[in-house]
Amino acid sequence: MNLSPGRADRVFITGASSGIGAALAREYAARGACLGLLARRRALLEELVAGLPHPERHRIYAVDVLDRDALAGAAADFIAAKGGADIVIACAGISHGTLTERPGDLPVFDAVFATNVNATVSTFAPFIATMKAQQGPRRLVGIGSVAGVRGMRGAGAYCASKAAVHSYCESLRLELRGTGIKVVTIAPGYIDTPMTRNNRFPMPFLMPAERFAAQAADAIARGARYRVLPWQMGLVAKLLRLLPNALFDLAFARAPTKRRQGEA
Template structure:
């Protein structure tokens, strides 16, 4: 059954996969709520279809800010057809380093808690309407722990299980829950990787496939498929053999190391103040 994606909410829309999905949704004629932390980037994307975009800059782990975003978004465009929890961060992790515990905490706040905080304000309105799609952007890394990447693997593994639980809870409600597990995408999050990245995919290609999967009401999507097959094959190996293969690869850069990507809010409590504010209302109310 194809679902119309007339109104889509996307977190992490500033760049990479999030921006690609937002651009693809706009190309399909959808109204899109762009959620991210970099206002200038979101505004530049919104300028391509100003009558069909709303821009918001909350921290996805801040439930009050996300609830305010959802209220404004639904007042403008109505209940969304799809909510995509895409916001995510990545970075190396070393349990022996006390400073890395803050990295672990923040990664869980954004990658795992952020998905639940994103979905929560939309769930009751979707349930009342009896239709909608909730999608979480997990990762192949959530299927198996990787040396030096424990925080990211734990956050994505937790997300996979959370989406599995939510899917079971919503059976028969008309709301689909899709777990998207990409392999490696050519984005800022992978730019500093020093290890092999089989099946590296362009975010624009992934975005089109994800939106199509959501329109079809699919529950699982692995990108690209061959990376999922490779992961399944590696899982057949004894743990010691599997670990030996992974230990030969360079580790992902930790926070502060060359090639590491920034983690917003690292070392600070959930952002308040300016990030709690939603975007200014449009000059004219948007039609449903």
């Protein structure tokens, strides 16, 4: 098996029905991959697969990533059908503005962490034993965010969940060192998807989802440990890490907030 840049034979993607997940599905299909595509909405998955090259190669799973048993079952079916997996991408994610002082937002915190963090673990877990026994390049890919670099006003749930994804993938990378499985963290900046179109503030360096998918696939093939896309947001992320807390607070205390769930 040979992973040329961005090329894989067997790729399993959660959150595949729209946004970044769908863009990655189209990118990998164009590069000749066999896909396992998982999301809640079967109709969107069927529509996506119908437009891909060689739709007969791909398998779809209408599964909620919060259903751990169903997710494990989908992973087992894909492994049995394709003989393993070369790349597993935990792409399912949700984003809502949250305010800790609002009791109604506490369930939103739970939902964001369950989808963005816990489901990432549930996505990887069923594949690890099989991937350890395989030969050739193998990748587990967590989708983080530039939002995980510093906490932003009104986005506590989303920022904290993506920071958790970054730390979790870092821990997993150390755990799997020497097994042949590389853990890759991709941290998108602003990518043009249905999720970001709901934002009510300027989005610098907004990147088309198709361009993001192509660059992400290349970074995954190289086994990059951590990659921010687009590169301009990588520079922003480095500056945010270096900014003293007092200056950070002064600069962002009045920044516009993310739209809360149900907010017009």
